[in-house]
Amino acid sequence: MHKLYHKVDTKTFLLQGELLDKMKNExxxxxxxxxxxxxxxxxxAxxxxxxxxxxxIYYKRITYDSE
Structure with missing residues (x-):
């Protein structure tokens, strides 16, 4: 039997069997x-x-250099 302790917001859940396999696979x-x-x-980004x-920077340089 597979067991996994999953901690979320200070709550612990025990997952086992099909649910654990589903989590692993999906x-x-x-x-x-x-x-x-x-x-x-x-x-x-x-x-x-x-x-x-x-x-x-490029456009500022072009603008000020052309003046």
Whole structure:
């Protein structure tokens, strides 16, 4: 019999049997994908933010250099 103690907000639940297998086979891959997508979104946001800063610097330089 599989047992897993799962702690959520100071409550402990005992998961066993089919529920544990379902969590391993269904929920864990979903959580992994969501975590990966969130981290990918954060990386993209940081890249876009950095590109926006570089564009501002570039346009300021062009504007002030042309005057």
């Amino acid at each position: 929920l864990i891959p979903v959580i992994a994908r969501k975590t990966y997508l969130m981290s990918a979104s954060m990386r993209t 940081l890249i876009v933010n950095e590109q926006a800063k570089n564009l501002l």
